[in-house]
Amino acid sequence: MGMRITNNYLTQQSLTFLHNNLNNTSALQQKLSSGQNINRPSDDPVGLVQVLDLSNTLRTDQQYSKNIQSAVSEANTSDSAMNSMISLIQRAQEITTQAANFTTGSDGRKSIGLEIDQIIDQMVQLGNTEVGGIYIYGGMKTDSPPFSRSGDTITYSGTPSTIDWQRSSEIAKGVQVNVNVNGSDLLGSASLTASSPLPNTFAAGSQGIFKTLLDLKSDLNASSDTNQTTEIQARLDELTANLNTISGQQATVGAISNRLTLSQGRIDDRKSVLTQQYATLQDIDMPSTIAALNSQQNTLEASLNVTGRVLQNSLLSYLK
Amino acid sequence: MISPGFFGLYNAHRALLTAQGAMNVVNANISNANTEGYTKQRADITEADPYAAPSISQLSQGQVGQGSIITQVTRSRDQFLDAQYRLANGISGQNTTMNGIFDQLQGIVAEPSTNGANTAMQNFYDTAQQLSVSPSSTAVRSQFMQQAADMVTTFQQEGQQLVDLRKNLVGDPSDTTSFATSQLAITANQINTMLSSIVKINQSIASVQSSGANANDLLDQRDLMLDKLSNLVDIKVTNYDSGQVDVTIAGQNMIKGVTQMDSLQVIQNTGTTPAPDDVPSLIRTVKGGITLNDGTAPDISSGTLKGINDMGGNDLTLTTVRGLLGKLDSLLTSIVTTVNTLQTSGRDLTGSLATSNPVFKTDATLNPSQPLAMFHYVANTDIIKNPKLLAAASDDSTQTGNFAGVGDGRNATLMAQLRDKTDATLGSNPVDYLTGMTTSLGIDASSYQSSSKSQAALVGSLSQQRASISGVNTDEETIDLLRFQRAFEASSKVISTLDQMYQTIINMAG
Numbered sequence: 160m161g162m163r164i165t166n167n168y169l170t171q172q173s174l175t176f177l178h179n180n181l182n183n184t185s186a187l188q189q190k191l192s193s194g195q196n197i198n199r200p201s202d203d204p205v206g207l208v209q210v211l212d213l214s215n216t217l218r219t220d221q222q223y224s225k226n227i228q229s230a231v232s233e234a235n236t237s238d239s240a241m242n243s244m245i246s247l248i249q250r251a252q253e254i255t256t257q258a259a260n261f262t263t264g265s266d267g268r269k270s271i272g273l274e275i276d277q278i279i280d281q282m283v284q285l286g287n288t289e290v291g292g293i294y295i296y297g298g299m300k301t302d303s304p305p306f307s308r309s310g311d312t313i314t315y316s317g318t319p320s321t322i323d324w325q326r327s328s329e330i331a332k333g334v335q336v337n338v339n340v341n342g343s344d345l346l347g348s349a350s351l352t353a354s355s356p357l358p359n360t361f362a363a364g365s366q367g368i369f370k371t372l373l374d375l376k377s378d379l380n381a382s383s384d385t386n387q388t389t390e391i392q393a394r395l396d397e398l399t400a401n402l403n404t405i406s407g408q409q410a411t412v413g414a415i416s417n418r419l420t421l422s423q424g425r426i427d428d429r430k431s432v433l434t435q436q437y438a439t440l441q442d443i444d445m446p447s448t449i450a451a452l453n454s455q456q457n458t459l460e461a462s463l464n465v466t467g468r469v470l471q472n473s474l475l476s477y478l479k
Numbered sequence: 480m481i482s483p484g485f486f487g488l489y490n491a492h493r494a495l496l497t498a499q500g501a502m503n504v505v506n507a508n509i510s511n512a513n514t515e516g517y518t519k520q521r522a523d524i525t526e527a528d529p530y531a532a533p534s535i536s537q538l539s540q541g542q543v544g545q546g547s548i549i550t551q552v553t554r555s556r557d558q559f560l561d562a563q564y565r566l567a568n569g570i571s572g573q574n575t576t577m578n579g580i581f582d583q584l585q586g587i588v589a590e591p592s593t594n595g596a597n598t599a600m601q602n603f604y605d606t607a608q609q610l611s612v613s614p615s616s617t618a619v620r621s622q623f624m625q626q627a628a629d630m631v632t633t634f635q636q637e638g639q640q641l642v643d644l645r646k647n648l649v650g651d652p653s654d655t656t657s658f659a660t661s662q663l664a665i666t667a668n669q670i671n672t673m674l675s676s677i678v679k680i681n682q683s684i685a686s687v688q689s690s691g692a693n694a695n696d697l698l699d700q701r702d703l704m705l706d707k708l709s710n711l712v713d714i715k716v717t718n719y720d721s722g723q724v725d726v727t728i729a730g731q732n733m734i735k736g737v738t739q740m741d742s743l744q745v746i747q748n749t750g751t752t753p754a755p756d757d758v759p760s761l762i763r764t765v766k767g768g769i770t771l772n773d774g775t776a777p778d779i780s781s782g783t784l785k786g787i788n789d790m791g792g793n794d795l796t797l798t799t800v801r802g803l804l805g806k807l808d809s810l811l812t813s814i815v816t817t818v819n820t821l822q823t824s825g826r827d828l829t830g831s832l833a834t835s836n837p838v839f840k841t842d843a844t845l846n847p848s849q850p851l852a853m854f855h856y857v858a859n860t861d862i863i864k865n866p867k868l869l870a871a872a873s874d875d876s877t878q879t880g881n882f883a884g885v886g887d888g889r890n891a892t893l894m895a896q897l898r899d900k901t902d903a904t905l906g907s908n909p910v911d912y913l914t915g916m917t918t919s920l921g922i923d924a925s926s927y928q929s930s931s932k933s934q935a936a937l938v939g940s941l942s943q944q945r946a947s948i949s950g951v952n953t954d955e956e957t958i959d960l961l962r963f964q965r966a967f968e969a970s971s972k973v974i975s976t977l978d979q980m981y982q983t984i985i986n987m988a989g
Contacts, residue, residue, distance in 0.1 A: 165951055166512050166513070166952055167513070168943050170513075171943055197591060200585055200588070200924060201922075201924035201925035201928055202925070204919075204925055207590075211597065214591070215601065218601055219605075219898075225609070225612075226608065297884070297886065298886065299883040299884035299885075301886030317884075326888070328611070328612050329608060329611065333899075473957075474954040
């Protein structure tokens with residue numbers, strides 16, 4: 160003989176089934192309305208680790224991306240400032256060649272000297288290029304113009320060019336990239352080191368474009384009747400060397416810029432992969448969840464229907 | 480020799496009484512078909528003693544039946560199933576309670592979401608990174624301090640919710656009135672109330688049964704009370720033929736028949752100075768039998784009481800309320816300490832050493848009743864007012880004034896890198912630590928979710944087995960109703976037939 164089924168047994172069982180069905184329906188409903196697979200840690204503890212890791216990586220990448228963007232903007236400004244510097248030097252070469260010409264007299268040389276003086280001013284201005292309030296050629300001293308001119312003395316008050324004072328930016332976990340070119344590398348003495356603290360004045364013996372331009376100016380202004388050909392010729396060679404220095408630095412900036420662009424590309428690639436993974440874990444599969452909800456609803460209706468029928472049955476209905 | 484003259488009438492009368500009595504039992508069954516704790520009753524019908532008693536002068540035709548009588552009304556009940564049900568019910572009570580508390584914990588920890596501790600912490604490290612790139616920007620500095628304050632607040636809010644939850648479960652030494660209103664104390668009171676009701680029912684059963692009557696309805700009430708009690712705490716029930724029961728909790732005699740031996744109480748743990756790692760309350764019997772949480776082995780093994788006690792307990796290694804609180808505390812303390820160490824050794828925007836300006840200060844007047852360090856941290860208001868004091872720059876002895884310049888973000892870079900740096904006190908980096916905490920909460924919560932489900936299913940199936948034995952089937956009762964109705968009709972017919980027979984004889988005599 161089978162199990163004795165009693166009325167309470169039937170109601171208890173029906174209630175248990177209905178309760179389970181309602182629970183399942185509610186879980187699906189929660190998923191559908193939040194759009195997320197994992198709404199609390201217990202929903203999928205293992206998936207949760209991945210979801211948290213992915214979202215953490217995505218947000219740090221976002222920060223790296225911001226860092227890259229600001230570094231790129233500095234590199235771009237730096238690049239265009241260097242273009243202007245190169246044009247200025249080329250102009251200086253042009254007029255200096257003219258000055259070296261025998262036909263240019265002392266007056267002519269002096270007027271060329273005036274233009275060189277202006278070129279020096281413009282060069283100082285370019286050395287003080289800023290991006291968003293930051294003087295890019297001052298090393299870590301970004302709050303004040305690194306170059307200042309007082310008569311025929313130009314002073315660099317930025318930090319030295321040693322690696323320690325390079326401003327850097329983190330562009331990936333543990334990867335620091337130097338974002339700046341040092342003003343003293345670019346325009347002033349390369350021999351400036353930590354042991355010779357600031358400020359550094361470009362006096363005799365130091366190298367760089369300022370020294371050359373200042374020397375050139377003084378050569379052109381010399382009241383001597385001689386043509387100063389030897390001196391001016393020497394300055395022309397120096398100008399070429401300075402041009403090469405700046406081009407070299409421009410190439411460095413170009414390389415930084417390339418590296419940043421590549422990193423940004425990597426971050427973008429990774430972002431699409433990670434976002435995809437994140438979506439796979441955390442975003443619900445809408446069609447299948449809806450299908451599951453529908454089938455759950457059918458089950459619920461069926462169990463309600465069956466409960467209604469089973470509980471209605473009684474011998475009393477058949478006794479007349 | 481024939482039987483005495485009105486022998487048949489008495490027989491038929493007994494049959495009518497039997498049918499009526501059985502009908503009453505059917506009636507009781509039908510009317511209690513949906514009564515909680517009701518046990519289906521059965522009228523035990525036997526033949527009445529035959530006439531006459533065996534003797535030398537036997538009746539020629541032998542003994543004649545004297546009809547039927549109801550000897551007793553019994554309950555259809557299986558005590559073995561009862562014991563199984565109560566055992567399962569205790570475990571189910573514990574699991575359900577713990578599952579409920581885990582639900583609350585998951586609500587408090589609020590991960591994954593955009594307003595939990597993880598987001599607050601990540602936001603903070605993000606601004607540290609931003610600071611390293613733009614160390615001279617006042618806006619970024621302000622934002623850094625804003626996120627620092629926000630992170631502390633988020634941790635403290637979650638912490639406060641955990642403290643409140645624990646206070647609600649087992650009381651809090653900083654609020655002595657909380658012990659009487661804790662869930663632990665309320666549950667112990669419920670248990671005591673049930674124990675005293677059971678004793679009273681035992682007494683009623685004793686007086687009913689001493690008069691020879693059966694006390695089925697009282698037995699039902701008592702068994703139902705025992706079922707409910709078994710959900711709160713694990714009990715051992717000993718049944719006696721007299722209908723009495725003894726009840727023990729964790730080996731302590733609570734009830735012996737009609738006498739209540741002991742009851743439970745929850746008291747504040749004043750054994751040691753109120754420190755964060757003390758268990759706030761102890762469970763005892765009044766006579767001093769059980770003491771839970773006093774360091775000896777726990778003797779209560781299941782039930783709601785055990786669930787509340789465990790989740791409110793002080794085991795830092797388990798996912799308890801206190802355990803989570805401890806982890807949040809360690810994490811925030813680690814962040815605060817490591818950031819402050821860098822800050823106080825760095826140089827601010829004006830090039831001064833930030834030695835006396837930590838990012839986070841400890842203010843003992845903040846939440847003074849909370850012993851944990853995490854409740855006393857506050858973002859330094861001096862820096863919030865004057866963000867220049869933030870030390871984004873390193874202390875650099877090679878530079879004039881040991882200060883490279885406002886563009887120096889090296890110290891901020893170190894702060895940002897703390898995010899991925901293993902901290903010795905945590906044993907991992909802060910991000911992994913929090914992820915680990917959330918995950919182990921998730922694993923425990925999901926395991927209690929499933930075990931509370933499966934245990935509830937077991938209780939359900941045992942309850943159905945009991946219903947199969949003790950429950951009322953109205954169809955059966957309807958059939959019995961018809962059966963005894965027919966019996967009653969037939970006996971009535973016997974009486975009317977006998978009546979006609981006597982009529983015949985009386986008329987003959989007339």
